[in-house]
Amino acid sequence: MNETLYKQIQRFYDASSGLWEEIWGEHMHHGYYGADGTQKKDHRQAQIDLIEEILRWADVQRAENILDVGCGIGGSSLYLAAKFHARATGITLSPVQAKRARERAQQLGLGNTTNFEVADAQAMSFADNSFDLVWALESGEHMPDKVKFMQECYRVLKPGGKLIVATWCHRPIDNAPLTASEQKHLAKIYQVYRLPYVISLPEYEAIAHQIGLQNIRTADWSKAVAPFWNAVIDSAISWKAIFGLLRSSWSTIVGAVSLGLMSRGYERGLIRFGLLCGNKL
Numbered sequence: 071m072n073e074t075l076y077k078q079i080q081r082f083y084d085a086s087s088g089l090w091e092e093i094w095g096e097h098m099h100h101g102y103y104g105a106d107g108t109q110k111k112d113h114r115q116a117q118i119d120l121i122e123e124i125l126r127w128a129d130v131q132r133a134e135n136i137l138d139v140g141c142g143i144g145g146s147s148l149y150l151a152a153k154f155h156a157r158a159t160g161i162t163l164s165p166v167q168a169k170r171a172r173e174r175a176q177q178l179g180l181g182n183t184t185n186f187e188v189a190d191a192q193a194m195s196f197a198d199n200s201f202d203l204v205w206a207l208e209s210g211e212h213m214p215d216k217v218k219f220m221q222e223c224y225r226v227l228k229p230g231g232k233l234i235v236a237t238w239c240h241r242p243i244d245n246a247p248l249t250a251s252e253q254k255h256l257a258k259i260y261q262v263y264r265l266p267y268v269i270s271l272p273e274y275e276a277i278a279h280q281i282g283l284q285n286i287r288t289a290d291w292s293k294a295v296a297p298f299w300n301a302v303i304d305s306a307i308s309w310k311a312i313f314g315l316l317r318s319s320w321s322t323i324v325g326a327v328s329l330g331l332m333s334r335g336y337e338r339g340l341i342r343f344g345l346l347c348g349n350k351l
């Protein structure tokens with residue numbers, strides 16, 4: 071099952087990353103539009119702001135050796151490496167993304183301090199206690215075993231280091247289970263974006279306790295990031311995007327025509343953008 075899922079994720083990003091970079095640049099994640107989502111700003115700036123707001127929220131002052139779990143084309147890894155004058159390693163399932171990240175690192179003069187590999191976040195080859203910052207921005211939703219994913223992130227974290235996970239979630243289900251209509255909506259999102267399933271933020275928090283993470287904090291930033299999808303929809307109907315789509319794969323086209331699924335998910339309170347951070351003591 072994982073092999074099929076992993077192949078699908080790999081093909082999805084191999085096929086779509088070039089077009090995404092052309093239209094949106096190097097960051098393959100939501101933007102930040104103020105705590106209540108009302109700030110109007112350039113959308114690429116909003117993506118940088120998301121990184122900065124996460125660092126502020128998680129109180130990251132410095133980092134020396136960073137692991138970017140699910141690194142895309144190195145957007146966060148290179149940004150963080152430059153900001154903190156740190157070493158950074160990025161892992162992705164997509165060889166196309168890893169190659170592009172390496173090229174970008176060279177272009178930015180960061181080739182010697184960064185490293186990009188095709189590797190599975192659930193079975194990493196890094197030694198225990200290797201990194202002082204483990205950063206997983208919008209990759210947790212792809213993981214078939216959320217416990218294994220979090221355990222691996224924790225294992226490679228140095229004592230005193232910080233784990234930050236920002237990921238797509240569904241609403242908490244303590245008071246009411248997901249309805250049939252919500253499950254149907256999620257199933258469509260899973261299919262389009264190659265996700266096995268998502269869980270709620272309280273479930274991530276329970277896993278964080280289970281694996282031994284300390285000083286755990288969580289936050290729901292759905293309001294702050296939801297406007298991003300309207301911007302993506304607008305950009306998808308530009309001529310540049312339409313020409314790009316005509317040259318791209320079927321999965322990229324399906325992704326583009328299904329963009330409304332995420333914004334409707336936020337509108338009905340089903341989709342949530344969850345943050346979690348904590349330390350290894």
Ligand SMILES: C[S@@+](CC[C@H](N)C(=O)[O-])C[C@H]1O[C@@H](n2cnc3c(N)ncnc32)[C@H](O)[C@@H]1O
Pocket residue numbers: 079083096097098099139140141142143144145146161162163164167189190191192206207208209212213
């Ligand atoms: C939405 S992209 C986010 C990219 C990047 N974090 C960013 O914000 O620009 C999701 C990334 O997770 C990676 N990914 C998904 N499942 C993975 C796994 N099991 N192991 C490693 N990377 C994975 C994908 O290859 C892709 O690079």
